[in-house]
Amino acid sequence: MEHVMRVSETLKSFRETRLAALRPPSEFFDYQRISRPADFNQVTQRITYNTRYYSGNYVLIIALLAVYALITNPLLIIALGFLVGGFTAINRFAPEPVQMGEHTITQKHLYAALFVIGLPLLYIASPVSTFFWLVGASGVVILGHAAIVEPGIESEYAAVEDTV
Template identity: 60%
Template sequence: MEAVIRVTDALKSFRETRLSTLRTPAEFFDIHRISRPADFNTAFSRLTYNTRYFSGNYTLIVAALAVYSIIASPLLLLSLVFLFGGFAAINRFEDLYGQFVTQKSLYTGLFVIGIPLLWFSSPFMTLFWLIGASACLILTHACLIEPGVESEYANIEGAV
């Protein structure tokens, strides 16, 4: 029960910090603000401003790509369900197994089956794909979208 409370508190904190900065889809996909940056300095200033301004939207993009990558790899999904389900089942039903089967032997069996299954499901390839796809999408969007008029006032507020 304590773990559920910690997860709930973590989700509340995540929602308050990251998802409170969500911008509307009309603002995020505003095609009238798309332009090619003139030089590297312009691209870098757009990148720094837009990653802060659209941080909630970028977090949702990374989360959606992570869910897609796990669902698109059935062996990875199976191995994660097997490992997490095995941990949960061993911890939940520890009263049911007796003297013949110990908790240590159950964990050993879980690792002997689960780790090779996880290894064959190529989690590192999925992780690197997620990093590359997220970086490509976020960097492209952040460099191509011109900051709004409010970005000029953000510099003035920071100086005061």
């Protein structure tokens, strides 16, 4: 029950902090504000401002890309489900050693069997390449958007507020 409360509080704080910063799609996809930056200095300024201003939208993009990466790699879902389900099952159903014939099976034996099966399965599912794909795809989408969208009028006031 305590875990449910903790997850509930985490989701509530996430919603209050990140999702409150979501900008409407009409503002995020405003094609009239798209322009080619004049130089690298302007690219840097745009990326700096837009990553803060659209942070909620960018977190949503990363989450959607992560879901896409998991959907397109079903073996990774199976491997993660096997490992997480195995840990949960061992902790819930086998807290005490079990006697089977002449052998005593402890949690240590069950964890070893879980790792012997689960880690090669996880290796075959290539989570590292999925992670790097997620980092690369997110970087291209987010930095590309942040570099080509001109900051609004409010960005001028943000610069004034930072100096005060």
